[in-house]
Amino acid sequence: MAVVQLENVSKRYPGARDLAVDGITLSIENGEFMVLLGPSGCGKSTALRMIAGLESITSGTLRIDHQVMNRVPAKDRDIAMVFQSYALYPHMSVEGNLSFGLRRRGVPKSQIARRVEEVAAMLGLTDLLNRRPYALSGGQRQRVALGRAIVRDPKVFLFDEPLSNLDAALRVSTRNELVKLHQRLASTMIYVTHDQVEAMTMGQRICIISRGKVVQVGRPLEVYRYPADTFVAKFLGNPPMNLFPAVLEVTAGKAAVRFGNHRLTLPAVDGEMVHPYAARTVLFGIRPEDLYERPPGHLKDRFETLTGRVAAVEALGAETLLVMGIEGVKETFRARLDRDCAVQTGETISLFINLDAVHLFDPETTRAIPCKHDSNT
Amino acid sequence: MHLILRRWKQMLLMILLSVYTAYSAGPFIWVSMMSLRTTSEISANPYGFPRVFRWEKFAAAWTDSNYGLYFSNSVLVTGFAVLAVTLIGSMAAHCLSRYRFYGNRLVLFLIFSTLIFPPQIVMLSLFQVLVEYGLFDSRFGLILVYIALQLPLTLYILEGFFSRLPQDLFDAAKMDGYSNFEIYWRLTLPMGFPAVATTVILNFIHLWNEFLFAAVLIADDDKRTLPLGIQKFYGDRLQDIGMISTGVMISVIPVILIYIFFSEKMIQGMTAGAVK
Numbered sequence: 001m002a003v004v005q006l007e008n009v010s011k012r013y014p015g016a017r018d019l020a021v022d023g024i025t026l027s028i029e030n031g032e033f034m035v036l037l038g039p040s041g042c043g044k045s046t047a048l049r050m051i052a053g054l055e056s057i058t059s060g061t062l063r064i065d066h067q068v069m070n071r072v073p074a075k076d077r078d079i080a081m082v083f084q085s086y087a088l089y090p091h092m093s094v095e096g097n098l099s100f101g102l103r104r105r106g107v108p109k110s111q112i113a114r115r116v117e118e119v120a121a122m123l124g125l126t127d128l129l130n131r132r133p134y135a136l137s138g139g140q141r142q143r144v145a146l147g148r149a150i151v152r153d154p155k156v157f158l159f160d161e162p163l164s165n166l167d168a169a170l171r172v173s174t175r176n177e178l179v180k181l182h183q184r185l186a187s188t189m190i191y192v193t194h195d196q197v198e199a200m201t202m203g204q205r206i207c208i209i210s211r212g213k214v215v216q217v218g219r220p221l222e223v224y225r226y227p228a229d230t231f232v233a234k235f236l237g238n239p240p241m242n243l244f245p246a247v248l249e250v251t252a253g254k255a256a257v258r259f260g261n262h263r264l265t266l267p268a269v270d271g272e273m274v275h276p277y278a279a280r281t282v283l284f285g286i287r288p289e290d291l292y293e294r295p296p297g298h299l300k301d302r303f304e305t306l307t308g309r310v311a312a313v314e315a316l317g318a319e320t321l322l323v324m325g326i327e328g329v330k331e332t333f334r335a336r337l338d339r340d341c342a343v344q345t346g347e348t349i350s351l352f353i354n355l356d357a358v359h360l361f362d363p364e365t366t367r368a369i370p371c372k373h374d375s376n377t
Numbered sequence: 378m379h380l381i382l383r384r385w386k387q388m389l390l391m392i393l394l395s396v397y398t399a400y401s402a403g404p405f406i407w408v409s410m411m412s413l414r415t416t417s418e419i420s421a422n423p424y425g426f427p428r429v430f431r432w433e434k435f436a437a438a439w440t441d442s443n444y445g446l447y448f449s450n451s452v453l454v455t456g457f458a459v460l461a462v463t464l465i466g467s468m469a470a471h472c473l474s475r476y477r478f479y480g481n482r483l484v485l486f487l488i489f490s491t492l493i494f495p496p497q498i499v500m501l502s503l504f505q506v507l508v509e510y511g512l513f514d515s516r517f518g519l520i521l522v523y524i525a526l527q528l529p530l531t532l533y534i535l536e537g538f539f540s541r542l543p544q545d546l547f548d549a550a551k552m553d554g555y556s557n558f559e560i561y562w563r564l565t566l567p568m569g570f571p572a573v574a575t576t577v578i579l580n581f582i583h584l585w586n587e588f589l590f591a592a593v594l595i596a597d598d599d600k601r602t603l604p605l606g607i608q609k610f611y612g613d614r615l616q617d618i619g620m621i622s623t624g625v626m627i628s629v630i631p632v633i634l635i636y637i638f639f640s641e642k643m644i645q646g647m648t649a650g651a652v653k
Binding site for chain 2: 014049052053054074075079080081083084085086087089090091100101104105148152
């Protein structure tokens with residue numbers, strides 16, 4: 001277990017104009033499962049590799065257990081890493097792969113054998129010890145990669161998109177195994193992924209990275225419900241949040257938005273908090289699951305209707321996704337409705353908006369506008 | 378109809394393969410037959426099958442015609458040259474494919490660019506350099522020349538193969554605590570063995586049969602390699618075909634052995650990555 005702290009850490013590759021990682025400041029607590037989430041090329045893997053010692057740090061400080069690690073070689077950081085491609089040595093057996101790191105560290109042979117046996121039993125690899133990687137399935141290789149990290153008994157585990165090469169079913173089961181493993185080992189784990197489902201289900205906290213910068217850090221539901229900016233709002237959630245420009249009106253401390261031929265009052269929004277944006281265009285956000293065909297009981301009177309023409313209906317079995325256009329609004333809306341929704345393409349439909357779930361964003365900075373008292377924004 | 382057409386196609390293919398096999402293997406079989414016949418027997422009937430298998434010709438060639446000495450010279454020169462070029466080439470290929478440093482591509486280009494020049498161009502200057510450094514007419518000098526000759530091709534083949542090895546493997550080894558040399562010795566070489574086997578075979582075959590540089594840079598009969606030794610039997614007016622054939626067979630055997638030993642790995646190397 002260890003505390004990992006990044007203080008304004010940046011990385012610029014030789015000859016590159018832009019920073020791959022730009023001033024990341026992040027603290028991962030003892031025994032925490034932290035997920036670094038972001039789109040491809042955002043710098044999350046580079047950040048992970050800097051923690052591992054596989055990439056040099058251009059500026060900033062990395063500490064592990066309060067000791068500066070910037071110039072410490074990878075082998076001396078007491079960190080184990082599970083790679084996306086598993087990185088199993090093809091010319092060694094499973095037993096050889098598991099024991100390779102321990103042999104180098106001068107661990108006695110008897111101890112190596114014992115630890116390999118324990119980890120193999122933990123991960124169901126006992127019968128596979130004599131096999132070579134080419135004779136293993138994807139899931140088995142993944143377990144060997146995991147075993148190689150566990151057998152080292154490191155302070156910190158690093159995972160670089162370890163599930164991305166697995167099929168969907170195996171990904172779900174392996175995800176659960178990793179969560180259980182974390183509970184069993186109680187080690188500090190830093191997990192990189194571009195898959196929001198993995199992030200939401202596995203992480204105790206998520207750090208969202210975009211273009212090398214940290215955009216938001218928080219608990220999964222916190223980040224989902226209270227996105228810090230439009231990037232987080234659209235990145236998390238499938239389908240993504242509906243975002244479109246609207247004019248904010250504030251009258252006698254009460255707020256409303258006007259767009260197209262609609263005017264929606266916003267009872268959950270504090271008019272005083274959003275007063276600086278009065279009579280200005282803001283970005284109005286509402287998640288697809290906060291639009292309803294019929295008003296749910298728990299909303300009581302805190303809903304209004306949105307009328308538009310259905311452009312497409314996607315019946316997925318467990319739910320129905322609706323795409324609709326609203327007069328005067330360029331962007332299309334997406335709604336997630338019940339599976340028994342009978343709406344047809346071309347119909348004009350009125351959907352109910354949960355007014356407690358609206359979000360407002362500054363169109364220039366893209367940051368969320370603080371507008372409610374009972375939220376993080 | 379379809380079946381008949383297929384049969385015809387198969388028959389045609391068999392005929393073509395048989396012709397090619399006869400074309401490729403024929404000269405070899407002919408030489409091997411001649412190696413067991415005397416020169417007079419060959420003159421009387423050049424394509425005849427040996428009536429008496431004269432195995433004593435091999436012993437005679439080995440002892441009386443100095444083939445034993447030429448053979449050991451060839452083994453020494455080729456063996457050390459192939460070993461050195463494999464070690465140096467693989468180390469260089471590992472560094473050039475794995476490490477980012479200023480001038481990486483320039484070094485690679487400079488070494489590759491020497492492939493452009495035909496050996497005849499460098500012969501005169503090479504001769505003078507070896508004379509100046511007292512390496513002319515020495516096996517050590519010839520070894521050095523052979524290393525320089527084969528290094529570009531070796532580097533080309535190995536650098537291309539090593540660069541395709543996944544970087545994650547080396548990162549994992551780095552995190553496990555292995556030094557750069559250990560990573561080269563314990564990972565790159567074993568994983569790159571198919572490519573290394575390929576270069577060993579190619580280098581061995583080329584250097585074992587190398588004649589031009591050996592002819593120019595070796596003067597002393599005691600230091601001759603096998604190709605030069607066989608050339609002794611070529612006279613102005615007379616060629617001892619029988620002994621030449623015997624010499625050729627003696628020189629072919631190590632090449633066949635090396636190929637048998639390394640070829641499986643070479644084929645692995647050629648097909649590696651063909652199936653995910």
